[in-house]
Amino acid sequence: MTMKRMMFLLPLVVFMVxxxxxxxxxxxDPRKLPSVxxxxxxxxxxxxxxxxxxxxxxxxxxxxQVSLVNFWGSxxxxxxxxxxxxxxxxxxxxxxxxxVNWREVDPDDGPDWLKKYGDxxxxxxxxxxxxxxxxxxxxxxxxxxxxxAAGIIRHRFAGPxxxxxxxxxxxxxxxxxxxx
Amino acid sequence: xxxxxLALILCLAAVNAVAVNPDExxxxxxxxxRAREISKGLRCLxxxxxxxxxxxxxxxxxxxxxxxxxxxxxxxxxxxxxxxVSRYGDFVLxxxxxxxxxxxxxxxxxxxxxxxxxxxxxxxxxRTSAAAAAPAPLSKAxxxxxxxxxxxxx
Numbered sequence: 203m204t205m206k207r208m209m210f211l212l213p214l215v216v217f218m219v220x221x222x223x224x225x226x227x228x229x230x231d232p233r234k235l236p237s238v239x240x241x242x243x244x245x246x247x248x249x250x251x252x253x254x255x256x257x258x259x260x261x262x263x264x265x266x267q268v269s270l271v272n273f274w275g276s277x278x279x280x281x282x283x284x285x286x287x288x289x290x291x292x293x294x295x296x297x298x299x300x301x302v303n304w305r306e307v308d309p310d311d312g313p314d315w316l317k318k319y320g321d322x323x324x325x326x327x328x329x330x331x332x333x334x335x336x337x338x339x340x341x342x343x344x345x346x347x348x349x350x351a352a353g354i355i356r357h358r359f360a361g362p363x364x365x366x367x368x369x370x371x372x373x374x375x376x377x378x379x380x381x382x
Numbered sequence: 383x384x385x386x387x388l389a390l391i392l393c394l395a396a397v398n399a400v401a402v403n404p405d406e407x408x409x410x411x412x413x414x415x416r417a418r419e420i421s422k423g424l425r426c427l428x429x430x431x432x433x434x435x436x437x438x439x440x441x442x443x444x445x446x447x448x449x450x451x452x453x454x455x456x457x458x459x460x461x462x463x464x465x466x467v468s469r470y471g472d473f474v475l476x477x478x479x480x481x482x483x484x485x486x487x488x489x490x491x492x493x494x495x496x497x498x499x500x501x502x503x504x505x506x507x508x509r510t511s512a513a514a515a516a517p518a519p520l521s522k523a524x525x526x527x528x529x530x531x532x533x534x535x536x
Contacts, residue, residue: 232430238471245469305440332444339469341427341441 237339237358244353245337249327252303253313259300259327265353268379269298270346272323273335275305276315278343284362288322297376301326304335304343348372350379401438401446408450417450420462424449425474433476 239245248260264271272288274281291299301323303312312328329335338347338355348357357375359367402421408414418435424445426437434442434449445466452462466474478484520528 235427235473236471238468305444331447332441335441336444336448336466336469339471341470 233342234360235341237355239339239355240358242355244349244355245334247327247334247337249302249329249334252326252328253309255313255326257325259302259325261353263300263325264349265351267298267351268376269300269324269349271300271302271338271349273302273304273329273338273340273343273345275303275343276311277305277307280362281344282319284344284364285319285322287363287365287368289320292322296373298324300324302329302334303327304329304340305332306330346372348375348379350382401434401436401442403443406443406446406450408454413450413453416459417446417453420449420453420459421446423463423476424466425476427470427474 244261244264246261249258251258259271270291274284288299291297299322303326306312306328309328309330312326316323327334332340338345342360344362346359346363347355348359350356356379357372359372363372402418408417421435422433424434426432426434426439426442426445428439428441429437432442434445449462449466452465457465463475472478478487480488
């Protein structure tokens with residue numbers, strides 16, 4: 203083929219390249235945002251306890267051992283789906299699981315929810331005004347962070363945890379962090 | 383007809399709806415104006431194509447309040463935006479910053495239009511020059527052949 207003929211094909215080639223990019227882009231979920239806080243020290247925060255508890259949750263509580271921080275609310279449907287798995291983490295004593303009770307309309311809502319379904323959390327902080335949520339860059343619930351012993355955020359999982367993601371990604375990360 | 387016109391007018395009126403609640407508004411009009419300006423440039427993470435100024439989502443409300451709290455505490459507009467970006471990443475900016483890694487984004491369209499213009503110019507130049515140029519004169523062998531053909535020989 204001559205050079206000139208090739209030039210006529212150029213727009214088609216360009217279109218196909220762009221088309222492939224668009225096709226890949228369409229398969230991605232725009233709601234899944236990467237966290238910019240990975241490998242950064244946890245933000246400073248100090249949250250009051252929820253009703254019925256004496257202790258809240260602060261950034262100091264997250265230092266010293268590998269732990270999970272789970273943002274949840276009684277208004278959140280996906281949190282209810284995730285809940286049985288959180289209970290399993292607690293029952294099998296896999297890793298300390300802390301909760302941030304995010305944006306309850308009524309301060310009784312969170313505690314009531316835990317009474318009804320069971321309380322999987324070691325410590326819980328109350329976050330009615332999204333102070334900790336914004337500091338952690340949370341944009342939906344549930345979101346779970348893996349914090350290492352030095353208080354550095356190592357992983358963020360958005361959405362309800364289940365056995366599959368636990369076995370495939372979260373538990374291996376926790377075990378790896380424990381070796382350090 | 384009157385009803386239709388009224389409905390259209392009402393539709394247009396709704397475009398300017400904002401989500402800022404009266405209780406969020408700052409007393410200082412200058413700070414409030416700055417807060418509104420910042421809010422218009424920050425993406426609501428829940429309804430992603432709205433700014434936090436327009437969004438009724440609860441997270442957007444809390445972000446609006448955070449913006450105002452930081453302004454009252456004495457932050458500059460840049461500092462407030464930097465803080466939100468440090469939590470949520472560049473995605474939170476509705477208008478991406480002009481940085482080394484966004485060069486392709488900002489300059490790409492200009493570059494492509496430039497290349498297109500260049501291609502068009504080259505195309506027309508070639509066509510006019512091809513039309514203007516006289517055909518090449520016949521070579522000696524061609525002249526000889528032409529003469530022979532004209533004379534009826536083959």
